[in-house]
Amino acid sequence: MACLLKGLKNSVLNPPILEAPARKPWISHLTAVVTVTDDGGSSGRLRDELRILPTGDIRNCLVALSADESLMSQLFQYRFVGTGGLQGHSFGNLFLTALTGVTGDFLKAIRLSSEVLAIRGRIYPSTLEDVHLVGTMDEGTRVRGESAISNAGMRIRKIALSPRDCHPVPAVVQAMRNADIITLGPGSLYTSLIPNLLVRGIVTEIRRSRALKVLIGNLMTQPGETTSLDAADHVEAIREHAHAKLFDTIILNSKPVPPAQIARYRKQGALPVETDRERLRKMGLDIYEADLLAAERVVRHNPDLLAAAVYTAYEQWKAAAGDRRLKIARA
Numbered sequence: 001m002a003c004l005l006k007g008l009k010n011s012v013l014n015p016p017i018l019e020a021p022a023r024k025p026w027i028s029h030l031t032a033v034v035t036v037t038d039d040g041g042s043s044g045r046l047r048d049e050l051r052i053l054p055t056g057d058i059r060n061c062l063v064a065l066s067a068d069e070s071l072m073s074q075l076f077q078y079r080f081v082g083t084g085g086l087q088g089h090s091f092g093n094l095f096l097t098a099l100t101g102v103t104g105d106f107l108k109a110i111r112l113s114s115e116v117l118a119i120r121g122r123i124y125p126s127t128l129e130d131v132h133l134v135g136t137m138d139e140g141t142r143v144r145g146e147s148a149i150s151n152a153g154m155r156i157r158k159i160a161l162s163p164r165d166c167h168p169v170p171a172v173v174q175a176m177r178n179a180d181i182i183t184l185g186p187g188s189l190y191t192s193l194i195p196n197l198l199v200r201g202i203v204t205e206i207r208r209s210r211a212l213k214v215l216i217g218n219l220m221t222q223p224g225e226t227t228s229l230d231a232a233d234h235v236e237a238i239r240e241h242a243h244a245k246l247f248d249t250i251i252l253n254s255k256p257v258p259p260a261q262i263a264r265y266r267k268q269g270a271l272p273v274e275t276d277r278e279r280l281r282k283m284g285l286d287i288y289e290a291d292l293l294a295a296e297r298v299v300r301h302n303p304d305l306l307a308a309a310v311y312t313a314y315e316q317w318k319a320a321a322g323d324r325r326l327k328i329a330r331a
Contacts (some may be wrong), residue, residue, distance in 0.1 A: 001032065001034070001057075001060075001061060001064075001185075001186070001187055001192075001304060002060045002061055002063070002064035003018055003057070003063040003064075003186065003300060003301045003303050003309065004185075004216065004301070004303065004306050004310070005030075005061055005065050005121070005303075006030055006064045006065075006185065006303035007302075007304045007305070007306050007307025007308070008027060008030055008121075008307045009030065009064070009065050009120040009121060010120075010233065010304070010307070011026045011027050011307070011311075012026070012027045012028075012120035012121055014029050015246075016300070017066055021091070026115070029117030029121075029122070029175070029178070030065070030120065030121035030122070031121060031122045031123075031124065031171075031172075031175040031179075032061045032121060032123045032124070033124055033125075033126050033172050033175070033196060033221050034057045034058050034061055034123060034124070034125050034126065035057060035125075035126055035195045035196050035198075036053045036054055036125045036126060036127060036128075036131060037054070037055075037131055037132060037133045037146045037161070037191070037195050038054035038056050038146055039054065039132065039145045039146075039147055039152075040145075040146065040147030041056065041088065041147075042079070042088055042089045042090050042093045042149065043055060043056035043057075043093060045088075045089070046089075046093055046094075046097050050097060050101075050191060050209060051130075051266075052097050052100055052106070052127060053106055053125060053130070054169075054219050055092070055093045055096040056090065056093060056096060057095055057192075058096065058123055058125065059076055059077070059090060059092035059096060059109060061123050062092065062110075062114060062117050062119055062123060063076050063092070063117070064076055065114075065117075065119035065120050065121045065123070066099075066117040066118065066119050066120075067117070067118040067119070067120060069217070072116065072117055073117060073244065075091055075092075076090070076091060076092030076095065076113075076117065077090065077091075077092060078090065078091045078092075079091075081182050083293065083321075084325070088178060092141060095113065096110070096113055102264055106125070106126070106128060107124070107125075107128070107169070107171075110123055110124070110125075117259055124169050124170075124172050124175070125169060126168060126169065126172060126195075126196045126199045126202065127166045127168055127169060127199045128169060129163070129166040129167065130160045131161045131162065131163065131166050131195075131199075132144060132145060132146075132161070133145060133146045133154070133159055133161065133162075133191060134159070134160045134281075135149040135156050135158070135159050135160075135190065135200060136156070136157045136158040136159075136160075137152065137154040137155060137156060137157060138154060138155040138156075138157050139154065139270070141154065144162070146191050146326070149190065149191060149196045149225075150188070150222075150224075150225060153224040153278060154225065155224065155225075155227065156190045156224075156291060157202055158240075158241070159190045159194050159195065159198070159241065160198065161195065161198045163200070164198075165200060166168075166199055166200060167199070167200055167201070168199050168200065168201050168202055168205075172202075173205055174312055176206065176209055176211075177205065177208075177209065177282075179209060179211040180208060180212065181210050181211055181212045181213075181214060181310065181314055182209060182211045182212070182213045182214070182313070183213075183214045183215075183216060183302050183310060184196075184197075184213075184214070184215050184216065184238075184247070185215055185216035185217065185218065186216045186219070186301060186326050187218070188225060189218070189222075189225060189226050189229070189234055189237060189238075190225055190237070191225065193238070194237070194238060194241050197238065197239065197241060197242050201245055203224045203242045203243070203246065206242075206246050206289060207244055207246065212248055212249065212313070212314050212317045212318070213246055213247045213249070214247065214248070214249045214250070214251060214300075214310060214313060214314075215234075215235065215246075215247040215249070215250045215251070215285075216250075216251045216306070216310075217231045217234065217250055217251060217252040217253070217273060217275075218234065218273050218298065219253055219257070219273060219292075219293070219301065220257075220265060220270045220272055220273060220299050220301050221270050221271050221272075221273055222270060223268060223269030223270055224269070226273075227233050227269065229273070230274040230275065230276050231250065231274070231275045231276065231280060232253060232275075232276045232279040232280050232283065234273070235247070235280065235283055235285065236252065236283075239283075241296075245283070245284060246316065247285060248285070248286060248289075249285060249286045249288055249313050249317065250280060250286070250287055250288070251288050251289075251290075251292075251306075251309050251310065251313060252275055252287060252288070252289045252292075252328055253289070253290070253291070253292040253293060253301070254289040254290055254291055254292075255291040255292070255293045256272075257293070257299055259274045261297075261299055267300065272299075286313075286316075286317070287330065288309060288313045288316070289314065290305065290308075290312075291305060292305050292306050292307045292309060293305075299304055
C-alpha cells in the first residue's frame with residue numbers, strides 16, 4: 001500500500017482547486033484504509049501491553065503520504081536499539097500510542113500525526129474494533145494471529161476475522177461512496193489485502209460503488225502464504241472471501257525480474273507471480289500491463305510508475321478526460 005501512496009501523493013492538491021493543471025491528472029481527495037490485524041513486532045507488543053490498535057501499518061502510510069522525506073518522516077520510522085524495553089520499538093508507533101493516550105481517541109491521534117507530517121491525504125483504520133486474524137490451513141489446522149499465520153509456513157485455505165461482526169469506520173464508508181477509483185494492493189494477500197474486505201459492509205460498499213475498481217497484482221509470491229499462486233489465483237481467493245466479483249481491472253508488471261534477483265528470492269521460497277491472461281479475462285477483468293519495477297536490489301514496485309498505471313487504467317475505463325478531479329479511496 002505504502003508504495004502506491006508514495007506515487008499518488010504527488011498529484012494531490014491540498015486544498016483542491018477548481019481547475020486541474022493542464023494535461024496532468026490530479027487528486028482532490030486521497031484516502032488510505034488500513035487493516036488493524038497486525039500482532040507482531042513493535043505494534044504487537046504495544047497492542048498486548050496497552051490494549052491499543054496496531055499502529056505499524058498506519059505509521060508506514062503516514063510516512064508514505066508525508067509531504068517530503070524530511071527529518072520528521074525519518075524520525076517516525078526510527079527504531080530503538082539496545083537491550084532495554086524500548087528495543088525494536090518504532091518512534092512513530094510510540095508517538096501514535098502516546099497521542100491516543102493523551103486524546104483518548106485513536107482517530108484523532110492519526111489526524112494529529114497527519115498534521116505533524118503534513119501528509120497529502122487521509123488515513124483511517126478499516127475498523128476501530130479489536131480484531132484478530134484466524135487462518136484455516138490446507139490440512140485443516142486453525143492458526144490465530146497475523147504473525148502466527150505468516151510464520152506457519154503452510155498454505156492458507158481461508159482467513160477470517162475474530163470477532164466476525166466488526167463494523168467499519170464511518171469515514172471509510174463515505175470515502176468509498178465518493179470515490180472515482182478504489183484500489184486494492186499491492187500487499188500480502190491473506191494477511192493484508194483480504195482482511196479489510198472482511199469488515200462488515202466493506203464488500204457491499206465496493207459492489208455498490210460506481211468507481212473504477214482496480215486490483216494491483218503482487219510482484220512476488222510469499223513463502224507459505226501464496227506459494228505457487230498466480231495472479232488469477234489471487235483474484236480467486238479474493239472472490240471466495242468476498243463472495244462477489246469486486247474488480248474491473250487488474251494492473252500487472254510486464255518487465256521481467258532480473259535473473260540474479262530471481263535466484264536470490266528462490267532461496268527464500270519466493271518467485272515472480274505468473275500471469276494467466278486467458279483465465280483473468282474469463283474472470284471478466286481488463287488487464288493493464290506496464291513496466292512497474294523499481295531499480296533496486298529488492299523486487300518492489302516503482303511508486304511513480306505504479307501511480308501512472310492507475311491513472312492510465314482510469315483514463316481507458318472512463319474514456320472521457322473532462323473532469324480530472326479524482327477522489328481515490330485505498331482499500
